[in-house]
Amino acid sequence: AQSVTQPDIHITVSEGASLELRCNYSYGATPYLFWYVQSPGQGLQLLLKYFSGDTLVQGIKGFEAEFKRSQSSFNLRKPSVHWSDAAEYFCAVAPYSSASKIIFGSGTRLSIRP
Amino acid sequence: ETGVTQSPTHLIKTRGQQVTLRCSSQSGHNTVSWYQQALGQGPQFIFQYYREEENGRGNFPPRFSGLQFPNYSSELNVNALELDDSALYLCASSAGQGEPYGYTFGSGTRLTVV
Numbered sequence: 001a002q003s004v005t006q007p008d009i010h011i012t013v014s015e016g017a018s019l020e021l022r023c024n025y026s027y028g029a030t031p032y033l034f035w036y037v038q039s040p041g042q043g044l045q046l047l048l049k050y051f052s053g054d055t056l057v058q059g060i061k062g063f064e065a066e067f068k069r070s071q072s073s074f075n076l077r078k079p080s081v082h083w084s085d086a087a088e089y090f091c092a093v094a095p096y097s098s099a100s101k102i103i104f105g106s107g108t109r110l111s112i113r114p
Numbered sequence: 115e116t117g118v119t120q121s122p123t124h125l126i127k128t129r130g131q132q133v134t135l136r137c138s139s140q141s142g143h144n145t146v147s148w149y150q151q152a153l154g155q156g157p158q159f160i161f162q163y164y165r166e167e168e169n170g171r172g173n174f175p176p177r178f179s180g181l182q183f184p185n186y187s188s189e190l191n192v193n194a195l196e197l198d199d200s201a202l203y204l205c206a207s208s209a210g211q212g213e214p215y216g217y218t219f220g221s222g223t224r225l226t227v228v
Contacts, residue, residue, distance in 0.1 A: 043204055043219035090156050101170050104156030
């Protein structure tokens with residue numbers, strides 16, 4: 001069965017510091033991969049997505065993610081975080097054969113230290 | 115272009131009651147998916163509707179049912195509410211069946227079962 005693991009439940013970084021949120025997936029083939037962000041009491045906003053091609057994907061708000069097939073990982077990065085980046089981040093996968101069903105990880109809560 | 119609109123935003127129901135949640139898709143979108151997000155968890159796929167037909171279902175009992183209307187708006191119905199049904203219910207729309215373009219999510223309906 002497909003699954004997504006986000007090993008870090010909560011991360012705190014200082015404003016201006018770099019950020020990396022980890023995501024590992026389990027699936028027999030390369031799935032579609034997504035990162036979403038959720039602010040408190042809000043819905044999910046798509047940050048970026050990977051389907052094929054260049055393994056380094058650029059997203060909105062200065063985020064990027066790198067797909068590493070050998071490690072089954074799709075880590076999210078940002079070179080310099082801002083206080084407004086504090087939120088919950090979800091990695092998600094959709095099986096190639098059925099992109100209609102998105103499977104989410106349990107999320108990583110990001111706090112920003114002033 | 116309007117986004118995805120969900121109503122109501124908050125709802126309190128008693129165990130055993132029935133509830134209907136509503137979702138208006140983003141303009142031009144004909145596919146609607148529903149997700150349940152329990153506190154501190156990632157969203158879990160309930161089901162998807164494409165052109166008024168159910169198109170995939172997650173691991174939820176039959177008391178979770180849905181409808182999609184000709185204008186592509188949608189309803190999620192839950193019968194015989196249980197305390198564990200307390201969650202944020204998210205609706206997401208997309209431009210096609212299985213298209214891997216990500217989904218536009220609404221802000222959700224917070225359901226509390228007491």
